[in-house]
Amino acid sequence: MHGANYRVGNGQPYTRKKYIKGKPQIKIAKFFGGKRDGDYDYCVQLCSSQKMQIRHMAIESARLAANKAIETVTGETGYYSTLRVYPHILLRENKMISTAGADRLSEGMRGAFGKAVSLAARINIGQVIMEAHVKKEHLEIAKKALHGASVKLPCTPTIKVIPLKTAA
Template sequence: MHGANYREGNGQVFTRRKYIKGKPQIKIAKFQGGKRGTYQYCVQLCINEKMQLRHMAIESTRLAANKTLEKTTGESGYYSRLRIYPHNMLRENKQIATAGADRISEGMRRAWGKATSLGARVKEGQCIMELYVNGDAHLAAAKKALKSACVKLPGTPTIKVLDWNKASP
């Protein structure tokens, strides 16, 4: 199964897990990381096109950004937050690929498919992940962390920097 097959979200979103046996578990371990507090900058990772992101891609993006940033700022020098949740269930109608499969498999007849993965539908310009940091040195590290995490995502993400002077994110 390739992720490129599920990049475009065609049709209606299917979210009802109640009716499906063997539903896939979400791979995202944590949606927030680091230490909550008052921070000077908010660095956002935004996606530039309408697409569907699979939960494995979201988790690998989060891990890459957090590990890179934790090396430079320490565990309490930043706060990260994922802004999307993979609600959409992705199904696949697997075909048999052995000898005599044309007599056994039913092709596209009743092609509902088994639930294989979860995905999040994102809009153009939507923020996927935020990192909150203090100081210019940490700001450069946060930009570098998100740049290395962009490789894990399909499409072309952009990085935005916002001044952030609130009590808590």
């Protein structure tokens, strides 16, 4: 099933993993990257422009793209990035058979609860998906990196730049 089918979050989110056998594993490897306690000047944020669901594969893909782009220029200790969303909503699918003779084998909508296939995070308008803390000289690189990460997401997010230090 394609990710576009799960883009709109209709109804109540299903999060009770306790009752599901064979639940999908989260694909996100790390939620933090770089050096946490650095002396950074700016925080560049990737903010959602619409209300939707983002699957965990898309979040991980965006994280990898942004971290790799920033890390090649600044090194491992020249930035700090954080994922600010956690995919905890279970996505289910009632798979239908579409081959010859499927009418004899398929159950149709009888017991159509569905099997857990993936995880997703519900995002509201203006919610921060990801952020990167960088020094002044790496600000443009961080903006480009987060723009490259936004291509991997199903929506078109906005990029905000927040200064961490006040000009004195």
